[in-house]
Amino acid sequence: MKAIIYTEYGPPEVLKLQEVDKPTPKVGEVLVKVHAASVNYIDWQLLKGESFFLRLLNGLTKPKQEILGDDIAGRVEAVGEMVKHFKPGDEVFGISDFGAFAEYVCADEKYLALQPANMTWEEAAAVPVAGITALLGLRKLGQIQSRQKVLINGASGGVGTFAVQIAKYYGAEVTGVCSTSKLDMVRSLGADNVIDYTKEDFTKSGRRYDFILAAGGYHPISDYQRALSSEGVYVCCGGNFAQYFQAAFLGPLISMTGSKKLGSIGMAKPNIKEFDFMKELLEAGKVKPVVDRCYPLSKTAEALRYYGEGHAQGKVVITVEQNNLT
Ligand SMILES: NC(=O)c1ccc[n+]([C@@H]2O[C@H](COP(=O)([O-])OP(=O)(O)OC[C@H]3O[C@@H](n4cnc5c(N)ncnc54)[C@H](OP(=O)(O)O)[C@@H]3O)[C@@H](O)[C@H]2O)c1
Structure with missing residues (x-):
């Protein structure tokens, strides 16, 4: 599969589109075919590697997790053992804990929910974190x-x-x-x-x-x-x-x-209750994501550069056009 990889900390230019192995879901995990992902402050911090604390978590000299991205919206491709709430074909949104800037990612089922009915992939990917x-x-x-x-x-x-x-x-x-x-x-x-x-x-x-x-x-x-x-x-x-x-x-x-x-707030980790409540708000139109700009996966470096300027309006989204990547 195609993914945006970084093997050294630095500016957005260190992000490269590469071919890597498709991940396999472990126990409790779901393999999601990503349609959209979105950029968060943590991606920007992990890219630059300026925080000693984050380097302790993700590698002192080079990143252990080479694919950034937390927020996803996409379709379930396969499920691991013990997955209770999802099946192949389900449209989901949620948090993958790294790996979202790619065609496929595995996510723990407790950080996923069925995608709200009235939303595009891009809008849904703007929501989770x-x-x-x-x-x-x-x-x-x-x-x-x-x-x-x-x-x-x-x-x-x-x-x-x-x-x-x-x-x-x-x-x-x-x-x-x-x-x-x-x-x-x-x-x-x-x-x-x-x-x-x-x-x-x-x-x-x-x-x-x-x-x-x-x-x-x-x-x-x-x-x-x-x-x-x-x-x-x-x-x-x-x-x-x-x-x-x-x-x-x-x-x-x-x-x-x-x-x-x-x-x-510490590190905000949601559970199914919060996701379900957020889904209700979204479906009732009480909350609507604000999407500033969308970039194709191949232009993720540009998306991070724009985000890093610090003045995006709402969310910056990455669109993963499946089977159409160069
Ligand atoms: N604890 C967690 O789990 C968690 C999760 C997500 C985010 N966060 C934290 O939340 C923060 C914001 O994240 P985000 O995703 O909302 O970032 P963001 O989309 O980059 O938004 C940051 C906003 O800060 C505004 N800003 C800059 N200087 C300001 C100032 N002096 N006074 C008031 N507003 C100012 C900017 O608005 P203007 O363009 O109008 O200047 C910008 O829209 C980050 O520090 C991130 O680490 C924490």
Whole structure:
């Protein structure tokens, strides 16, 4: 099969289209013929290999996992032993844990769901990591309530575009923070208010929020603490090492000393319940993925280059045109 391989850390140019062996599903795994995949921040970080922590996981000097990509939408080709929920021919979407930038990938069945009826492959592939991260952050970790004043920082990216819509679904009053050119798009997703971070620092405005979900960190934790109402909740999904460290380790300490709750989402791992709930939201039209650009598999390096500029609107998607690759 064709796949996008990288054998050294570096810029997008190290990604090459190559012929490799088709994978075989292990116990509990499903072999999926990939129709679309999407790019996440973790792909960008693993490509560059700049984080020592990620190098510890994926090889200090060269990548152990040579095929990037986590998000998939495609058709089940075969199933391994003990697979209970899927059969060949099923159309699925989910998380493959590496290997998605290829014609075929194996995925654990617990990270897959049947594809929503009303969606294209590209739309479905845009959902899993970003959509489930937003859902887990708002619902499971932060226990969002209707009528809360919720602020989504990084509202125009992959996680943020889902978070705005999910928070609206829960009846919150939503403020989205993004750059100037994305304000209208974030408003169109249902945000009641928008703030242009290039013109205003919301943490210094004096306004207080019951819930802040930050896609990246963007600010030190003390800024978020200041912007929360007296019993407010702050959930951090990512960011640079310092921001993430503060949320993961200082956040719980700060939470013990007062009524505000601050913390990080950790590595968001979904289960069938979250996927089913997300599928309901998608099928009911309550949530719609925002797809910025689609690139063919052979142009994955270009897709990563565009993503790495840091200002994609929603998701960047890779379309795998089966049997039509050069
Ligand atoms: N914990 C997990 O399992 C998990 C899963 C997925 C993602 N994440 C984390 O979530 C973060 C975002 O991921 P993503 O997929 O949403 O990334 P993304 O699609 O690249 O979006 C990032 C957004 O950040 C915005 N941004 C940049 N500087 C900003 C600032 N100073 N203030 C507010 N917004 C700013 C950009 O918006 P503009 O274009 O408007 O500037 C961009 O749209 C990453 O740090 C990632 O590691 C974590």
